[in-house]
Amino acid sequence: MKENKYNEKTFFEKYSQMSRSKQGLAGAGEWKTLEPLLPDFRGKAVLDLGCGYGWHCIYAAEHGAKQVIGIDISDRMLAVAREKTHFEQVEYRCTAIEDAQFEENSFDIVLSSLALHYIESFDMVAKQVSRFLKPGGTFLFSCEHPVFTAEGSQQWVTNPDGSIAHFPVDNYYYEGKRTANFLGESVTKYHRTLTTYLMGLLNNGFEITAVAEPMPPEDMLDLPGMKDEMRRPMMLIVRAVKK
Structure with a gap:
């Protein structure tokens, strides 16, 4: 059964108390890295996989998208998204990413923000997106970085005095399920190597056009714990185009 933690x-x-939940894209540490990589939305059909509160769907509509569909497994998340969205061209559907069904060549752009590490098979996602996208279409996603997901706990190792010693990276080549501690709760995520992400795209008809490992923006470095985020990557962003 697919986990529906949200x-x-x-x-x-x-989750609703996090800054990214309250402030939207401006409260997301990766946004200043992600935004310049976004394609031109004007007149485009857009699909958002794991849309959550709908922030990226709203952004696409604000920037001229003619059609936006956001899917998410959590009806709680979608209830908030619908409340926040005031664009007729945006539609939300409650379905798991693995179960998404659309006609071939339906979309110009497929987005996914911090959702794919909850999916067991990235190859399945790459095949799925390749089918949904029109030739020349853009697939842009962010996910948790393989360095961040490898060991599993996603917790700092601390010294006896409570200070941070290091972040554990272990079992990197052993892909699969991990049980992480997120917001004080046990959450199932999936670790895969950087090779699996990039080759998954290349083997499914994509050309990779950008790769980024977002760092905390300077205007967030004074927030508690944010300077420690410079010690290891938490996220990976990849942009690819369907050949």
Whole structure:
């Protein structure tokens, strides 16, 4: 059964208190790296896989997209998205990414923000997106970095005095399920290597056009714990085009 952690009341309430939940894209540490990589949305059909609160769907509509479909497994997340969205061309559907069904060549752009590390098979996603996209279409996604997902716990190792010693990276080549601690809750995620991400795209008809490992922006470095985020990558962003 596909995990639907964001539909659990306690976890959802904790997530709703994060700055990225309250402030939208401006509160997301990776946004200043991601935004310049976005394609031109004018007149385009857009699909957002794991759309959450719908921030990227709203952004696409604001920038001229003619059609935007956001899918997410959590109806709690989609309820918030619908409340925030005031564009007729945006539609939300409650479905898991693995179960998404669309006609071939339906979209010009497919986005996914921090959702794909919850999916067991990236190759399945790459095949799926290649089918949905028109030739020349853009696939742009962010996910948790393989360095961040490898060991599994996603917790700093600390010294006896409580200070941070290092971040653990272990079992890197052993791909698969991990149980992470996120917002004080146990969450199932999937680790895969950088090779699996990049070759998954290349083997499914994509040309990779950009890769980025977002660092905390300077205007967030004074926030608690943010300077420690410079010690290891947390996220990976990849942009690819269907040949």
